[in-house]
Amino acid sequence: MIRLVRYLKPYLSVILLTIVLLFVQANADLALPDYLSRIVNNGIQQGGVENAVPTALRASTMDHLQLFLTPDEQSRVMAAYTLVDASSPDYAETLKTAPGAADESVYVLTNTSEVEIAWLNPVMAKALLAVSGVEQVMADPDKATQMGAAAGFDLSRLPPGADLFTLLGNLPQSQREQLSAQLQGQFAALGESAVQQAAIQAIKAEFTALGMNAASLQTNYILSTGLLMLLVTLVSVASSIAVGYLSARTAAGLSRDLRRAVFQKVEGFSSTEFDRFSTASLITRTTNDITQIQMVVIMMMRMVFYAPIMGVGGIIRAIDKDSSMWWIIAVGVAALLSLIVVVFSVTLPKFKAMQNLIDRLNLVLRENLSGMMVIRAFNMQPFEEQRFDKANQDLTGTTLFINRVMVAMFPTMMFIMNGLSLLIIWIGSQQVAAAQMQVGDMMAFMQYAMQIVFSFLMMSFMFILLPRASVSGGRIAEVLGTEPTIRDAETPRNFPAPFKGAVEFRNVSFRYPGADEDVLHDINFTARPGQTTAFIGSTGSGKSTVVNLIPRFYDVTGGQILIDGVDIRQVTQHELRDKIGYIPQKSTLFSGTIESNLRYADDGATKEALLAAAGTAQVTEFIDSSADGLATEIAQGGANVSGGQKQRLSIARALVKQAPIYIFDDSFSALDFKTDAGLRHALKENTADSAVLIVTQRVSTVMNAEQIVVLDEGQVVGIGTHPELMKTCEPYREIALSQLSMEELS
């Protein structure tokens, strides 16, 4: 997986942008509960008053406030407010919102910077509370006595009706400060939140006195908060669409790049690499594995990156609401994670077992289908039914177990989440009672807790998702990291002109990569142009291997192969293969038409040349009998033509090339004897100047070759013509006699 990172390079900036957008999205998503909390706290509970810094104050109230402020504070408060009276330019405007301004001058808050308000908030809260306390005292003499006692004054000595504020104002500065400090101490005991709440009540009273409309204030607050929420929602959806767009392009782009890289790489592989990986595995690596990566990249960019951002953001905001309740979230996350761990550790081994059981079921069924005749011939249907039933029961049992564990997971998860809500309400309400938090904050906390738990859930899926992807990634990287063993020489030579096509094996030995033993030992022979050289021997004798060395599907491991005196490793593969007409053991056609298949050998071949090659390959009759002639469609893998026709077309294809060297690797096996004979006859006439190499099992095929090479266990045990070998070569005689009777061989 790591090895693939360099393919991500072109997309690095896009990925970074995505992460930024995810931050935006997470923040927007996390902001919503906060706004809801504000609607509940400020909008509903506090009647639209957000903080203890009132937007407007009567001049008299301001004077009273001054009494409880230090000189520092006084100047800063005065700086934030502007006095509005009948002469002020803003008078009319102020009068509209606060009709009380008609009776008395009003201080209007003009400095609304957040910093200033944050600084003013506690200061004003305490002062407001002190003022309202004094006002209460004045309204109720009994209370005044109590309060005075608490503050260390004997207020009862005051004349009734005396203005306490005037009195306080007359006190020396030092004494006033002492009183303030005392009050500060008492407020601190109450807690900031309670002071704030009380101050807000005082502000509400002040607003009433100013004749301001409390209801519209509240409604305006809620509406403006709603508008903000709408804005945030839009930001969230915009960034998440952008993330979707970027991730789709990145994932599709990356998979396109990887797919191309893998395909190009594999096209350069030699048979060695194909043997190592196996064709099926290479196909999977080029197709499914890359699709897998594409899906994972999308998931990564949209969810996996998002989860931690969301989780961390959620934690920060939740702790900001109430830092003492973090443990509830921890409990929730821990419960959920342990549930996942338990479920997966129980089911994972079963999942693996189940895959095997599915394979087993399919295997038995496939065998039932492919062996239908044998099964019926031996009356073994009951036995097969039992065999299938066993596989079916095993699979059903395991699947049921997994499903039942999985089925438990969702309700349990749900219970954990719901339990979490209950716990938050229980603990939260006590916090609220202790004035440690507000109701809206508790509601927001609940939502954050859910978001955090979900982000952990997403992250835990990442651990399930990533291993799968890393297997795919590893498989792709393995292909990309493999260098083909057969490469062109640094400074390639050319074959001498004119090209004749004499193939010489000089002390050639060969060992398959990773094998313990050589499969070919010290092979020597020369195949001359204009002659047929046939290779015969039992399976495993190495005859196919010999001819596959010539087009460099493999390279010799000892000795050398020379064509016209040049070592084939010194020319380019392209030039070498240009000289060879190759007909493989397993005939392969490509999808297209008969014509496109024949032309695969030579794009520029004339129609006459195609038909001539078809004639030699004994396939004219087939082409003529097909409705569309040369334009007849060939399905993928040549599935719509029989084995014999495929072989003949594959021979015709090679003949179109008019190559100086022909290699027939057991290419007549699917032909009946009659066609086989006819074809060899025609070949003889049409490849008169070429060197023809034929691998076969049939003695009748080789009887007329100019040269027969008999192989046994990787060694040449005889070279000669049929009559010579019948006399001198025992292995050859053995093969020949098993196929024909004495009189036919003579």
Add this chain to the structure above:
Amino acid sequence: MMMPGGNPNRSGGGSKEQAGGPGFGPGRHGGPMGMMIKGDKARDFRGTMQKLLQALKPYRWSFAVVFLFAAASTVFNILGPKILGKATTKLFEGVMGQIAGTGEGIDFTYIGNILITMTILYLLATLFSYVQGWIMSGVSAQVTYRFRRDIAEKINRMPLGYFDGTNHGEVLSRVTNDVDTVSQTLNQSLSQIITSGVTVVGVLVMMLTISWQMTLASLLVIPLSLVFIRQIVNRSQKYFSEQQEYLGHINGHVEEMYGGHLVMKAFNGEEKSVVKFDGFNTTLYSSAWKSQFLSGLMMPVMSFISNLGYVAVAVLGGWLATRSLITVGDIQAFIQYVRNFTQPIAQLANISNTLQQTAAAAERVFGFLNEAEEVPDPAGALELSDVRGQVDFEAVRFGYNPEKAVIHDFTARANSGQRVAIVGPTGAGKTTIVKLLMRFYDVDSGTIRVDGRDIRSLTRRDLRKLFGMVLQDTWLYNGTIMENIRYGRPDATDAEVYAAAKAAHVDHFVHTLPDGYNMVLNEEASNVSQGQKQLLTIARAVLADPRILILDEATSSVDTRTEVLIQRAMNELMKGRTSFIIAHRLSTIRDADLILVMRDGDIVEQGDHKNLLQAGGFYAELYNSQFEPEAAAAVARAA
């Protein structure tokens, strides 16, 4: 949320979100592209569903319990937010009282009681939901098991002819994909339908009890979301099918090029191949990102719509709360309800799709199970004893397709112990005779008799007992060598198996294998050679000790030494038995008592070697062509 392993047999099972759950916070992300791929449709939806219900009838009580429990669990979950909201309201009122200094503070007893009630409700919901799931997985496991078993048994009762026209992959797909689709619907979608339905109704009711204005406001969002979803699905459909198409092209090209790697190399086709690949790859890229993007739009759009509901509820709720028309707890409950509304709506919107897919899959399964079966064995069938093995063909006419006879009028007799060679070029239909003899197919007219009895008057079982078969397609199964030989006669003793193995020249090579007779043949039986497989099938036939033999001697890919062994084993096997040999070897043909010459599916000549050669017909032509003119002339002279 993509739950890995929701359905074990298929990747990416749908999510199963239940009502009243945790969908509380904004911007929650649902499963990606759950409903994007439109499935195939059943031809007869109603009829198939009726059949499916019929098949599910034995489980009706289980279903009743499942329905009840799923509904109950959903209802309990739905009650949650509203009751919890009351706790919040109480708390809020207490706080307001505290601040105003009027109330007596927060009523913790009340809140505590609510929380205890809720804990019980949630526990019950969890329990009910689990019991429901437990029962449902049991039912779906049983239904799946039965369907699979029925299909496997059905295969054995169907005529061989059916499989000529049907790809094995298709049958396999019935057993795996189609049965799985049905099972998944049972396992997940069914209870999802119940819970989604109950949730939608329940939530609606709960919302209405709180505030009709807020309900209206949040419901306005739903048609909006449906329109959006439809738009997205329609648009992305085009790119999805294009993506699928080009993925197909690419896979096809890759398979072809890798499969034909040697040919591609031999003809220097690398460049051509890469150019073609690039063409596909570029188109795939553009359709892939478009379809991914469009289907990915679903998530943000859904969550945007859900957030709109959230905002509407917050604003409207706040406003109503200031007028004391609703409480703060109501807002909290409402937000939870709105959050839980979109998911089941999306699920319900997808139900018809799910049901269509299920019906299509079930239709294929039922269709397969309803295919015509073999003609039943006659009642009171004859029993043959002491069979001599005389086989008569009388005016046999047969065609794989009734309109097109391949064997027109064939009459021949194989006397007891005789060898009959069937010869002809590739594709001449040599195995047809074999298939008729063993009643894999029935003749269209005429009769085939064994010891004078029409083979149709016997049970297939008894008839096939008479035959032993060694075909070119050496079918062996994934069991031990011992088991594979014993396949010929399951009640044979070990000693008999060893004896058969010796007779078929199997014994000596078995001893060279890792576990001897206990070696398990791997899936492709590639851990023994082709020749060894052939010998094993001979051993199997030896053990069966049949009266009549059918042999196919094509041994093209067998090495010469094994071939000698096979030949010898076959010769021994044929001794004293009537044998039909699909012959390739000249010696076999020449020694046969009767040669049936086939061409284009029909039997064109019959007789012995000499007669046929003298007749100078197709057989003579065929025989002579095997040798170069000179050799053929020599052969002709010798004959």
